[in-house]
Amino acid sequence: MAGDPRGLAAALGSAGSRLIASLRWLLARLLAPLRTGDGPNKFRLSSVETHTTTIDGDTGWPYRPPATLRCPECGSGILQPDSREDIDCPTCSVTLPPERFTDLELLALTCPICRTRMQHGRRHPETFEVPEWATCHNCQYHWEFKHFY
Incomplete structure (x- = not known):
């Protein structure tokens, strides 16, 4: 149960569920720019x-x-x-x-x-x-x- 985030959220209650959801949202926002897509490379920075x-x-x-x-x-x-x-x-x-x-x-x-x-x-x-x-x-x-x- 220690590796399952749903089990952890259930053990912590509704506050834990909100915390886990917030952490997932934050992690998704942090990783979004690192994902590759079909568009041009957006990581080259112009002056x-x-x-x-x-x-x-x-x-x-x-x-x-x-x-x-x-x-x-x-x-x-x-x-x-x-x-x-x-x-x-x-x-x-x-x-x-x-x-x-x-x-x-x-x-x-x-x-x-x-x-x-x-x-x-x-x-x-x-x-x-x-x-x-x-x-x-x-x-x-x-x-x-x-x-x-």
Whole structure:
């Protein structure tokens, strides 16, 4: 009878039944977020600046998603996985420092979570020559260019 909660509740009376019911309810509430479902992974936490309807995110140029740029010499796509890395064309001999990012045509930003193409844009085209936001509609990752107004 010690392992049976109903037997324990019966031994404690109606107050015990309420206590056991309350403990079950509390345990269910505590465990509910840990259960997996069919939806997306809700445990990735995005930074405060990107808390919109997205699940995960980053802010700041150092955390910019991988970019594909058009080579100024041969026109092929150059993948720049990190905003601080040199821009090296895999087809020809062009190697540019990361500061030359704005001189090249941005072809795409790639989601660092699911590797799909991201929608991106600029909010202040007269002020910044780089993308200021990017959103992945596949996994709900969002990136924001952090700047001060």
